Amino acid sequence: MPEPQYIMSDEGFRLATYMWGEEDAPTVIAVHGFASSCRDTWLETGWIGSLLQAGFRVLGVDQRGHGKSEKPARAEEYTIPKLVGDIETILDTWMVDPVLYLGYSLGARVGWHVCSQFEGRVERAVLGGIPDGRPLGRLDLAQANAFIERGVPVTDAATQNYVRLAERVPENDLRALVALAGGMRLGEENTDLGDPPSQPVLVATGSLDGVLEESRKVASLLPNGTFVEIDKRHHFNTPGARQFRQLGIEFLQTR
Numbered sequence: 001m002p003e004p005q006y007i008m009s010d011e012g013f014r015l016a017t018y019m020w021g022e023e024d025a026p027t028v029i030a031v032h033g034f035a036s037s038c039r040d041t042w043l044e045t046g047w048i049g050s051l052l053q054a055g056f057r058v059l060g061v062d063q064r065g066h067g068k069s070e071k072p073a074r075a076e077e078y079t080i081p082k083l084v085g086d087i088e089t090i091l092d093t094w095m096v097d098p099v100l101y102l103g104y105s106l107g108a109r110v111g112w113h114v115c116s117q118f119e120g121r122v123e124r125a126v127l128g129g130i131p132d133g134r135p136l137g138r139l140d141l142a143q144a145n146a147f148i149e150r151g152v153p154v155t156d157a158a159t160q161n162y163v164r165l166a167e168r169v170p171e172n173d174l175r176a177l178v179a180l181a182g183g184m185r186l187g188e189e190n191t192d193l194g195d196p197p198s199q200p201v202l203v204a205t206g207s208l209d210g211v212l213e214e215s216r217k218v219a220s221l222l223p224n225g226t227f228v229e230i231d232k233r234h235h236f237n238t239p240g241a242r243q244f245r246q247l248g249i250e251f252l253q254t255r
Contacts, residue, residue, distance in 0.1 A: 001039050004068045007093045009086050011077065016068035017090055020048055021057030027096045028252060029059045031087065033105025033129065033239075034136060035166040035177055037067030041104055045240040047248075054249050056100070061090060063107065071176035078183025084113045091121065100252050101125035104239050106136075108203075112218075115197035124200040126248040129235050130218050131211045136162070136181040144178045165236065193218070200224045202251040204244050206233030226251070 004016035018038055021027075028051055032041035038060035042048050051058050062069040064086055065078060072078075087110060091099060101122050103111035108127035115122045138158040146152035147163065154160050162181075166172045201222050205215035207229045219227035230244045238244055 001043060004062070007090055009064065009082075009089060011082070013064055013070040013072060013077070015064060015070070015086055015090060016062040017094070018060035019058070019094075020060070021052050023057065025055055025057040026100060027057045027059055028100045028102050029061065029087070029091070029096070031061050031063065031101070031103040031107030031110060032066065033103075033107050034180070035066070035162070035169060035172055036104075037062050037169060037171060039067065040169055041107075041239050042102075045245070047102070047239070047245055050245055050249055051252075054253060056252070059090070059094060059096060059099070061087070063110070065173070065176040065180045067171055071173045073173075073175050073179050075179045075182030075186060078180040079186055080110065080113060080184070082183075083110045084117065087114050088118065091118075097121050098123045101127075102248065102252070103130075104128040105131070105235065112193060112197060115199055115201065116195050119198055122197075122199060124202075124252065124254070125197065126202045126204065126251055128204045128244060128248070129206065129209060129211060129238055130203060130215050136184050138162075139178075139181045141178065141182055141185075144174075144181070148175055148178060193221070196221045196223065196225075198223055200226075200251075200254070202226045202228065202248065204228045204230055204238070204247060206230045206235060206238040206241070208232060208234040209238065210235060 006014045030042045101111045108130035139162045140156040140159040166177050203219035219225045233241045
């Protein structure tokens with residue numbers, strides 16, 4: 001893993017980015033999901049190595065609140081428009097244009113809006129495990145905050161899963177991640193998908209994923225969308241599936 005190269009968000013938060021590959025190769029921006037990081041989702045699963053072998057350049061991102069990026073603890077700093085704005089700032093700073101987009105879970109939801117708002121800059125996209133409606137809506141904020149502030153045990157099963165997921169990655173800050181979940185509930189812009197992207201988009205979701213039917217519905221809204229079901233994978237292990245990686249790279253290679 002290379003040392004991060006930091007970019008400042010519009011609000012002044014440090015965003016960690018990483019670059020692999022030849023400068024003149026087509027660039028894939030890789031954006032991870034909730035409670036993960038570029039290393040966790042894309043490097044350790046073999047995606048970056050496979051993308052390089054396929055002739056791509058890879059621009060990896062730690063989204064705000066994750067990895068080596070800054071981790072504000074206020075929900076207001078984690079709305080979808082701000083996360084989308086971070087990607088725009090990163091593309092502007094690296095002067096990457098056009099780009100291919102690879103996103104998973106929260107990174108896929110951010111990617112939906114990036115593709116829709118910047119159609120001239122994003123040629124095509126792979127969106128894995130994309131949720132509909134309110135992202136992270138199953139996390140019980142009251143229980144999560146009680147656990148953080150007073151050590152009260154979490155009893156809600158979905159919230160327990162999110163806490164375990166957050167604790168799995170050493171760099172995570174649970175307080176920042178719970179703030180992110182709260183930020184997803186602020187304003188209609190976080191729940192409304194808005195206009196679908198017009199670029200070719202591959203939506204890929206595990207057959208055992210709780211958001212499978214939501215993802216299928218989202219894919220049906222795309223004028224140039226393709227949906228694939230990743231065999232015997234749930235939400236947390238789909239990024240490491242060889243089927244997902246092979247289909248995703250083949251899709252990105254299509255011209």
